[in-house]
Amino acid sequence: MSTFPRCINDLIPVILDSDNHWWPRDLLRLARVSTEWLIHVRRRIYTCPTLLSFKACFLLCRTLTESSHLLALINAIDLRPAVIESCADRPLSMKDRSSIRFLLGMEGLHAISLGGRLAVKAERFLASISEPHTVKELCIDGSQLRDVLRCPPSLEWDESIAARFSSLNKLHLRHIELDVIFSSPSCTPPIADLILDNVNIISGYLLSILPVPPTTCCLRISTKSAAECDEHVALILEACSVESLEYEVQEDSTAENCIFDTITVDCPSLRSLHLNGVRIDSNTLLSISLRCMNLEELVVFGRMVHITAGEWVQFMNVGSLSSLKRLGLPEGICCPPFKAWEPAIANTLTEASVSQQLILLP
Numbered sequence: 458m459s460t461f462p463r464c465i466n467d468l469i470p471v472i473l474d475s476d477n478h479w480w481p482r483d484l485l486r487l488a489r490v491s492t493e494w495l496i497h498v499r500r501r502i503y504t505c506p507t508l509l510s511f512k513a514c515f516l517l518c519r520t521l522t523e524s525s526h527l528l529a530l531i532n533a534i535d536l537r538p539a540v541i542e543s544c545a546d547r548p549l550s551m552k553d554r555s556s557i558r559f560l561l562g563m564e565g566l567h568a569i570s571l572g573g574r575l576a577v578k579a580e581r582f583l584a585s586i587s588e589p590h591t592v593k594e595l596c597i598d599g600s601q602l603r604d605v606l607r608c609p610p611s612l613e614w615d616e617s618i619a620a621r622f623s624s625l626n627k628l629h630l631r632h633i634e635l636d637v638i639f640s641s642p643s644c645t646p647p648i649a650d651l652i653l654d655n656v657n658i659i660s661g662y663l664l665s666i667l668p669v670p671p672t673t674c675c676l677r678i679s680t681k682s683a684a685e686c687d688e689h690v691a692l693i694l695e696a697c698s699v700e701s702l703e704y705e706v707q708e709d710s711t712a713e714n715c716i717f718d719t720i721t722v723d724c725p726s727l728r729s730l731h732l733n734g735v736r737i738d739s740n741t742l743l744s745i746s747l748r749c750m751n752l753e754e755l756v757v758f759g760r761m762v763h764i765t766a767g768e769w770v771q772f773m774n775v776g777s778l779s780s781l782k783r784l785g786l787p788e789g790i791c792c793p794p795f796k797a798w799e800p801a802i803a804n805t806l807t808e809a810s811v812s813q814q815l816i817l818l819p
Contacts, residue, residue, distance in 0.1 A: 466493045473501055505533035505568065511549075514538060514556040521559075533594075534560055537572030540601050549574065562587040572598035576610035576633060580618060589621040596629040603632045603655075611659075613638065614666060620644040628666070630656045637661025642669035652677040653686075655707075663689040664696055671697040673726060679705040683735065691716045698726035706734035706759075717744040724749045731785070734759035739768045746777035756785030756818060760795040766802045770809045784810060785818035 473479070473487075479501070488498040508514050514536065521528055536557065549557075557575065561582065569592055575582050576599040586592065599610020612630065615638040625646035631654040638661060645668045653663075667674060676699055680686045683706045690704060694716065704716075715735055727749045737757055742764060745755070755778070757764075769786060786806060789797035798806070810817045 469493055469497045473497055499527065500530055503527055503530035505535060506531065507535040507537070508560075509537055509539055509573075511538045511553045511556065511574075514560060515552060518556045518559045521563075528563060531563060532565060533568035534563070534566060535570040535572075536560060536575055537570070537598065537601065538574050540573050557582060558585050561585040564588055565591055567591060568594035568596075570596040570598060572596075573601050576602060576612075577608045579610070579612045579633070580615075583618055583621075586621075590623045592622055593624055594627040594629070595622065595625055596631070597633055598629075598631040599633040600631050609634050611636070614661075616641055616644050619646055619666070622646045626650060628652070630654070633657070634659050635661075637663065637665050639665050645669050647672065649673065650675045650677075654679045655681065658685065658689065662692060664692045667693065667697055673698045673700050675699070675701040677701075677703040679707065681707045687716050687719075691720050694720055694724055694727075695722050699724065700726055701729040702727060703729075703731040704733070704735060705731075706761075708734075715741040715744070717741055717748055720748065723747075725751050727752055729754040731756040732758070734761055736761040736763070738763040742768070742772055743777075746772075750778070751780050752778050753780050754783040754785075754818075755781060756783075758785060758787055760787075760789075761791055762787045763791050765790055766798060766806060769806055773809045773813045773815060776813060781815065783816045783818055 481502075484498050484502060488495045506517055508517060521531075538553075561569070562585065565588065566586070569586065571579055571582055576597055579597045583589070583595075597610070597612050602608065602610045610632060611634040613636045623646055625648055627650040628648050629652040634657045636659045645666070647668050648666060649672065651663070651667065651674060674693075674697055676690070676693060678686055678690060686704075690702070693699060694702070715732075715737055718741055728751060730745070730749060730752055731754075733756075735757075745752070764787075773784070789795055807817060
């Protein structure tokens, strides 16, 4: 009589880690295989629960109340209760508020994401976090509410929030209105990674969010209009030691100058610079060479680049950026209109990069 081969228990975590996209129903089946499978599946499921409805929040609260030993498995949580437009501006029920308070009141959370209804005046829910000093990553995502005009997702960042999140290292804001109220320098958390995706800054300056004295940080900003963010980016570049900057302008920029044409200080700490959709010409390229002398990676994409192939070749051959190792070039030039490189020109650019031992990024 044939028998199925036994699975070595030590291989269970290896099998689970081999894929980051297990379907919940598959994990449920695996949890029923044996006690060992149940242990490892639980760890995977409860490490960072993602909840997309208030009902799911309530059910998780009930599970954790009945099986309190599962609390020790949770070190992050992603709360994005879905929004029904007709009910978007209604107050939360007592049961929903109680569930959210319970989940945000768990001890030892290192990463928290709030979305859906919780992105509306998100500072209200941040106040429910019982141990904000343990939180290293925070995300406020208002993308589910981007078309619900009656209750725009928003965050008011003030001194009380800054002081409570004393260990915050990464802040990610998406599709929200942001009010920054200036806080005391002694209260700013040690944010080293600031990511903004379509954030409308209503008042204040992004610089007020970052730590004082300035530390090395990575800045990633995607915005519809350069006019909304150029000043904020320039202030951060002038005041902080920015190591990596990714700046994307989604709509055609009407600004005559790039931020590197206007800043008045050098950026010796900048190692990686990605510009997408930003208006750039040969003068901008010269400014970058002068200001960012230690740049190792330069990526320039988008349809607002006014630099000819000959100017790119000259830039590479001159070697103005002696530390440059990787270069990403646009697919053409904005004449206007945008004109893609012909194959012969593309080959010329490739040959120039090879001669200077530069890696051309796709």
